[in-house]
Amino acid sequence: MNSNIFVIIASSAIFYGTPLFFAALGGIFTERSGVLNLGVEGTMLLGGVSGAWASQHVPGSAWFTVLAAIIIGMAAGALTSTLLAFLCVTLRTNQTVAGLAITIFAGGVGLSSYFANIWKVAEAPVDRQVRRLDVFGWADAPVVGPILFNQTILTYLSWVLVVLASVYLFRTRFGLQLRAVGESPQTADAMGINVVKYRYLHTILGGALAGLGGVYYSLAIVPTWVDGMTKGAGWIAIALVIFGFWRPSITLIGAYLFGALQSLSSTLKARNVQISGDVLDALPFFMTIVVLVLVSTRFAHRRLGAPAALGVPYEREER
Amino acid sequence: MRSPVRFERRLEQPKWLNWAIPVVSLIAALVLGAIVLLATGKNPLDVYSRIFERGFAGTRALSGSIKTATPLAFTGLCAAIAFRMGLINIGGEGQFYMGAVGATWAGLVFGGDLPTGAVVIVMALSGMVCGGLYAAIVGVLRAKFNTNEIITSLMMNYLAAIFLNYLIYNSTSYWRDPESRNFPAGKPIPDRADWNFYEVGGIKIPLAFLIAIIAGAAIWVLYKRTRFGFEVGVIADSPKAARYAGIRTTSTIVIVLALSGALAGLGGAADVGNFRGLLDSKGLQMSGYGYTGIVVAALARLNPISTLFVAVLIGGLTNAGFALQGPDFPSGLVGTLQGLILFTAVAGEVLVKYRIRRNRRAAAVMA
Numbered sequence: 001m002n003s004n005i006f007v008i009i010a011s012s013a014i015f016y017g018t019p020l021f022f023a024a025l026g027g028i029f030t031e032r033s034g035v036l037n038l039g040v041e042g043t044m045l046l047g048g049v050s051g052a053w054a055s056q057h058v059p060g061s062a063w064f065t066v067l068a069a070i071i072i073g074m075a076a077g078a079l080t081s082t083l084l085a086f087l088c089v090t091l092r093t094n095q096t097v098a099g100l101a102i103t104i105f106a107g108g109v110g111l112s113s114y115f116a117n118i119w120k121v122a123e124a125p126v127d128r129q130v131r132r133l134d135v136f137g138w139a140d141a142p143v144v145g146p147i148l149f150n151q152t153i154l155t156y157l158s159w160v161l162v163v164l165a166s167v168y169l170f171r172t173r174f175g176l177q178l179r180a181v182g183e184s185p186q187t188a189d190a191m192g193i194n195v196v197k198y199r200y201l202h203t204i205l206g207g208a209l210a211g212l213g214g215v216y217y218s219l220a221i222v223p224t225w226v227d228g229m230t231k232g233a234g235w236i237a238i239a240l241v242i243f244g245f246w247r248p249s250i251t252l253i254g255a256y257l258f259g260a261l262q263s264l265s266s267t268l269k270a271r272n273v274q275i276s277g278d279v280l281d282a283l284p285f286f287m288t289i290v291v292l293v294l295v296s297t298r299f300a301h302r303r304l305g306a307p308a309a310l311g312v313p314y315e316r317e318e319r
Numbered sequence: 320m321r322s323p324v325r326f327e328r329r330l331e332q333p334k335w336l337n338w339a340i341p342v343v344s345l346i347a348a349l350v351l352g353a354i355v356l357l358a359t360g361k362n363p364l365d366v367y368s369r370i371f372e373r374g375f376a377g378t379r380a381l382s383g384s385i386k387t388a389t390p391l392a393f394t395g396l397c398a399a400i401a402f403r404m405g406l407i408n409i410g411g412e413g414q415f416y417m418g419a420v421g422a423t424w425a426g427l428v429f430g431g432d433l434p435t436g437a438v439v440i441v442m443a444l445s446g447m448v449c450g451g452l453y454a455a456i457v458g459v460l461r462a463k464f465n466t467n468e469i470i471t472s473l474m475m476n477y478l479a480a481i482f483l484n485y486l487i488y489n490s491t492s493y494w495r496d497p498e499s500r501n502f503p504a505g506k507p508i509p510d511r512a513d514w515n516f517y518e519v520g521g522i523k524i525p526l527a528f529l530i531a532i533i534a535g536a537a538i539w540v541l542y543k544r545t546r547f548g549f550e551v552g553v554i555a556d557s558p559k560a561a562r563y564a565g566i567r568t569t570s571t572i573v574i575v576l577a578l579s580g581a582l583a584g585l586g587g588a589a590d591v592g593n594f595r596g597l598l599d600s601k602g603l604q605m606s607g608y609g610y611t612g613i614v615v616a617a618l619a620r621l622n623p624i625s626t627l628f629v630a631v632l633i634g635g636l637t638n639a640g641f642a643l644q645g646p647d648f649p650s651g652l653v654g655t656l657q658g659l660i661l662f663t664a665v666a667g668e669v670l671v672k673y674r675i676r677r678n679r680r681a682a683a684v685m686a
Binding site for chain 2: 038042083087091092093094096097098100101102104105106107108109110111112113114115116117118227231232235238239242276277278281282285286288289292293296297315
């Protein structure tokens with residue numbers, strides 16, 4: 001029963017959707033504070049390459065190395081987005097170009113590739129990986145086993161994060177203030193909220209989560225580093241934030257949808273289904289456009305829309 | 320705690336900033352790059368002098384740099400013309416591919432029959448139409464449905480890359496050389512479809528570079544001297560004001576994106592006609608001209624004439640990177656430097672908008 005194609009697709013949807021969700025959740029925090037991060041793709045790659053390096057070089061027991069790799073990958077992502085925050089919040093530059101700069105600087109032909117080269121990350125496989133678990137020994141249970149009890153620790157972490165993030169955003173004082181900063185920084189400032197601090201912290205948090213997504217690619221999905229291995233996942237994550245209306249729960253569903261699309265190619269090929277591989281490869285990108293068009297027509301002017309101050313640098317009027 | 324400096328909005332922008340900002344940005348990027356190099360155990364002076372040698376010293380190096388600068392001039396113009404209106408078209412990469420596809424088709428079909436001049440024109444037009452239509456899709460989605468053009472145009476880069484792979488690797492298409500069985504490759508266009516080179520003072524100038532100069536001048540005239548250019552400026556400053564003034568924003572969005580894509584497509588045509596002579600799926604995807612074009616346009620501050628000069632500069636850097644690639648000149652280095660240039664270029668815009676003053680009051684408090 002567990003070799004049923006729908007079970008396999010559902011299981012891999014969650015497996016491949018998890019890094020998309022991490023990056024998108026980071027995007028939610030960043031954008032809720034009013035900063036647009038177009039550097040997600042580059043941030044993910046830097047996190048991924050740092051994590052892969054750590055997995056190959058940090059000594060100690062396997063679990064310690066993997067934990068170190070995750071932390072180092074997240075730190076690399078946080079550091080990258082600190083740069084973005086400096087440009088967007090302190091220097092008040094054009095956020096679109098600043099984000100593009102991050103992706104070109106750190107991306108598949110930039111710093112992540114440079115690091116991979118000088119650290120010789122691609123020359124050996126990343127042996128110490130984040131592996132799929134067998135929770136309660138139920139991995140072989142019919143239907144639910146592979147889907148729910150045979151994922152990596154990071155997937156379970158992401159389920160905890162969905163709840164935490166939703167509570168934080170909509171049920172705490174900090175979340176309320178964060179949303180105020182993203183909707184109207186002038187008002188928030190007048191209320192005594194430190195706009196700059198909120199924007200910095202949440203941009204950095206977003207970068208750390210994007211770095212975590214990158215680590216998932218280099219430690220859970222592909223066992224060997226390849227330059228530009230995220231293949232557009234960072235951009236899909238940015239679209240997922242819009243698709244999920246800046247809400248963690250809806251974004252999780254969207255991430256699994258796109259996880260399914262991304263895994264479809266390998267799943268169907270393994271089963272000798274006669275569909276052109278190119279069509280399957282194109283599907284996630286094509287569906288991103290379709291989804292964006294649907295979302296922007298129907299709901300654009302409803303209350304579910306984007307934070308009002310998204311992409312606008314905040315400038316405090318001097319007295 | 321107050322910061323030691325404060326930003327004061329400039330009321331007018333002095334002319335000298337137009338060249339000072341790019342120069343300062345470039346120097347700052349080189350300094351930052353030197354820090355990265357030092358941190359990773361390389362000698363920055365050594366790396367930079369080798370880049371200069373292979374990119375700019377001597378006629379051979381300059382010929383190579385202008386060759387690389389040619390596609391970058393087109394993708395730079397593609398980005399500049401759209402960014403000027405606030406349309407972030409980062410699909411230059413895909414539009415470039417589609418232009419190459421269209422131009423190769425025209426070269427293969429007409430290359431045997433028409434005289435060279437006519438073939439060049441047909442190839443160029445075909446590339447422009449393909450690139451332009453591909454970008455117009457993004458424009459229509461933006462104009463009709465208000466869909467974010469940044470993500471759609473980027474997604475279409477991936478789609479175009481998959482399309483290229485399909486044409487050359489995964490099908491027996493018209494573009495693929497039927498004799499290439501084991502190593503799939505594009506079908507070469509007939510010799511008569513090859514574009515010319517001109518020699519000026521020992522430097523080989525490709526025909527396409529001259530076309531890029533004409534295109535740059537034409538865009539300058541379009542934006543500075545025509546009603547259309549004025550309307551684009553109004554929309555860029557305030558879409559609301561434009562609508563009240565009766566300017567048709569939706570059709571202008573589609574036209575500007577189509578023009579932008581047509582320029583990238585023309586670059587793709589030049590890539591086939593002037594340089595590769597066939598549809599080179601892998602080579603096109605490795606070059607990443609579309610993304611580098613964004614760096615070119617940003618450093619040129621979206622000015623079409625400056626774009627041409629900056630293209631030669633970045634072309635030299637890229638060309639040197641290709642030539643030097645090896646164990647002690649890793650492949651990601653040039654991309655890293657380009658990213659740093661983009662950083663400093665956007666940070667430099669701060670100096671255009673603001674004057675940075677020392678915060679006297681803070682100093683007084685601290686004393």
